[in-house]
Amino acid sequence: MTKIHSEIFTPKRAAGDIATKRTCLRCKTIFQSEGFGERICSRCKGSVVWKSAVPAGDGRPRKR
Numbered sequence: 001m002t003k004i005h006s007e008i009f010t011p012k013r014a015a016g017d018i019a020t021k022r023t024c025l026r027c028k029t030i031f032q033s034e035g036f037g038e039r040i041c042s043r044c045k046g047s048v049v050w051k052s053a054v055p056a057g058d059g060r061p062r063k064r
């Protein structure tokens with residue numbers, strides 16, 4: 001099954017929850033998003049601290 005078909009046959013999914021090209025929220029670059037959770041390009045992910053992408057409890061205590 002291809003990605004295209006899975007998108008067509010799942011109309012109930014959230015409109016944003018598909019793999020498609022999106023504009024990076026950080027640098028406005030068009031990139032290939034894997035789905036709803038992908039809102040910034042891989043380059044930004046690797047260069048900035050993205051809260052939703054960082055798993056809690058990475059060994060560093062959180063202090064304000």
Ligand SMILES: [Zn+2]
Nearest residue numbers: 024027041044
């Ligand atoms: Zn970016």
